[in-house]
Amino acid sequence: xxxxxxxxxxxxxxxxxxxxxxxxxxxxxxxxxxxxxxxxxxxxxxxxxxxxxxxxxxxxxxxxxxxxxxxxxxxxxxxxxxxxxxxxxxxxxxxxxxxxxxxxxxxxxxxxxxxxxxxxxxxxxxxxxxxxxxxxxxxxxxxxxxxxxxxxxxxxxxxxxxxxxxxxxxxxxxxxxxxxxxxxxxxxxxxxxxxxxxxxxxxxxxxxxxxxxxxxxxxxxxxxxxxxxxxxxxxxxxxxxxxxxxxxxxxxxxxxxxxxxxxxxxxxxxxxxxxxxxx
Amino acid sequence: xxxxxxxxxxxxxxxxxxxxxxxxxxxxxxxxxxxxxxxxxxxxxxxxxxxxxxxxxxxxxxxxxxxxxxxxxxxxxxxxxxxxxxxxxxxxxxxxxxxxxxxxxxxxxxxxxxxxxxxxxxxxxxxxxxxxxxxxxxxxxxxxxxxxxxxxxxxxxxxxxxxxxxxxxxxxxxxxxxxxxxxxxxxxxxxxxxxxxxxxxxxxxxxxxxxxxxxxxxxxxxxxxxxxxxxxxxxxxxxxxxxxxxxxxxxxxxxxxxxxxxxxxxxxxxxxxxxxxxxxxxxxxxx
Numbered sequence: 001x002x003x004x005x006x007x008x009x010x011x012x013x014x015x016x017x018x019x020x021x022x023x024x025x026x027x028x029x030x031x032x033x034x035x036x037x038x039x040x041x042x043x044x045x046x047x048x049x050x051x052x053x054x055x056x057x058x059x060x061x062x063x064x065x066x067x068x069x070x071x072x073x074x075x076x077x078x079x080x081x082x083x084x085x086x087x088x089x090x091x092x093x094x095x096x097x098x099x100x101x102x103x104x105x106x107x108x109x110x111x112x113x114x115x116x117x118x119x120x121x122x123x124x125x126x127x128x129x130x131x132x133x134x135x136x137x138x139x140x141x142x143x144x145x146x147x148x149x150x151x152x153x154x155x156x157x158x159x160x161x162x163x164x165x166x167x168x169x170x171x172x173x174x175x176x177x178x179x180x181x182x183x184x185x186x187x188x189x190x191x192x193x194x195x196x197x198x199x200x201x202x203x204x205x206x207x208x209x210x211x212x213x214x215x216x217x218x219x220x221x222x223x224x225x226x227x228x229x230x231x232x233x234x235x236x237x238x239x240x241x242x243x244x245x246x247x248x249x250x251x252x253x254x255x256x257x258x259x260x261x262x263x264x265x266x267x268x269x270x271x272x273x274x275x276x277x278x279x
Numbered sequence: 280x281x282x283x284x285x286x287x288x289x290x291x292x293x294x295x296x297x298x299x300x301x302x303x304x305x306x307x308x309x310x311x312x313x314x315x316x317x318x319x320x321x322x323x324x325x326x327x328x329x330x331x332x333x334x335x336x337x338x339x340x341x342x343x344x345x346x347x348x349x350x351x352x353x354x355x356x357x358x359x360x361x362x363x364x365x366x367x368x369x370x371x372x373x374x375x376x377x378x379x380x381x382x383x384x385x386x387x388x389x390x391x392x393x394x395x396x397x398x399x400x401x402x403x404x405x406x407x408x409x410x411x412x413x414x415x416x417x418x419x420x421x422x423x424x425x426x427x428x429x430x431x432x433x434x435x436x437x438x439x440x441x442x443x444x445x446x447x448x449x450x451x452x453x454x455x456x457x458x459x460x461x462x463x464x465x466x467x468x469x470x471x472x473x474x475x476x477x478x479x480x481x482x483x484x485x486x487x488x489x490x491x492x493x494x495x496x497x498x499x500x501x502x503x504x505x506x507x508x509x510x511x512x513x514x515x516x517x518x519x520x521x522x523x524x525x526x527x528x529x530x531x532x533x534x535x536x537x538x539x540x541x542x543x544x545x546x547x548x549x550x551x552x553x554x555x556x557x558x559x560x561x562x563x564x565x566x
Binding site for chain 2: 074075076094095096098099100102104106108109110111112119120123124152154172
């Protein structure tokens, strides 16, 4: 598995084939059977292409199946109908080409912060042994956790654990990053810092990003394309291409009339769906 | 309350003073607890010494020493056991049975717990049988073990091993099933193979359960060794005890019991040390 991963990784550095679809969702539906044998359609009729090296944000109300889509891309969940292609091939089993930052931090409680991040390198073997510690410390410093490297997860706040989880997803440079509301639990200043760092990193390495968020502002700031989901069942109600010039900065974007137009449009889309559901 | 908080200016927090105050309180409570413990022990043993004796030999005798002996007599018996060279060889026999039996039970329990716990099908098939075996009164098996393994060391090791096996097995089984699926998936996505996941997630995660199993089963190693010695043996602490009781030597019985207690305390200390070592991350997290 890891051999395929590394071989494929070197291939992209040779030829930046940005047009190829990294992830294709073709007529995806997912039906869950609840314990009392009821059926619940989480998502229905999803068609979406995520180009290699592009940044796609999914926004939508909670319960619209955003996480389901990420789980399918990671190969942890199979669609009930339709197919998910990753780099042109159907996903079978865990997709080791993606880094997945879930809503839960999923840190190993018996390992310190540093060892949690280090584990990703030990397993993926993407960095030579001698450089691993240095690399881990650099990433931890990036997310502002340098001083906490020797703490255990239980000794950290929720926001700090989230950042450890982010560091762990970044440290081994998976080609594709799936992120499920990674900055949701953070305070505003820190979120801003990490968003800018993520953008910087993305502009440097051009990973394929599939990023789920509640925050419309965040989506516009980061994405090439914002996909708006509606609920009941989860489905795509709108796709917005964001052509704002890069590199972007949130503080500058907020001054642009264009940014505000997009924001209002997306907000009304999501807002209208939420009210519809309440009726 | 809030009104008062507004009126009184908050005094500057004197951290050093607060810390030293906290330390002082801790030291006092430590002394109090240990002082009280010592007092209770002295009172118990002292009243035993005072109230037990030959009926009518002196004042204050409430209980016949024939039944309960006296602390000084027990001490004499113990000294006698040491001087005649009876004590250490017999302790060693029991300790050997405990260690070997514990090792056998632990290894098999861990292995079986891991296999059955990590395979749904095997678990569904095997568990009714395990429960059925587990519900057999363990003592009823001693005669069978004597038949199969003879009167010597092996049958005792087998008995201790069986007691420990079930406790370790159930805990390991529960621990393996309790492993967080999300942690496993996280590692799978990084490209971890089966063995890496077992080593990095399953074992550390099950460790809490396994150690709980050890804590419960370690005293059972002593129970198993002594019990099977009492039923049939010519050496070990259990044998010392039955022999003393056969000779109506109450002091000897109590001396043997005292040695067993000491052994139990050592065993519990070792388990506690193992727990502190393997679960260091837990206590740090709670702090």
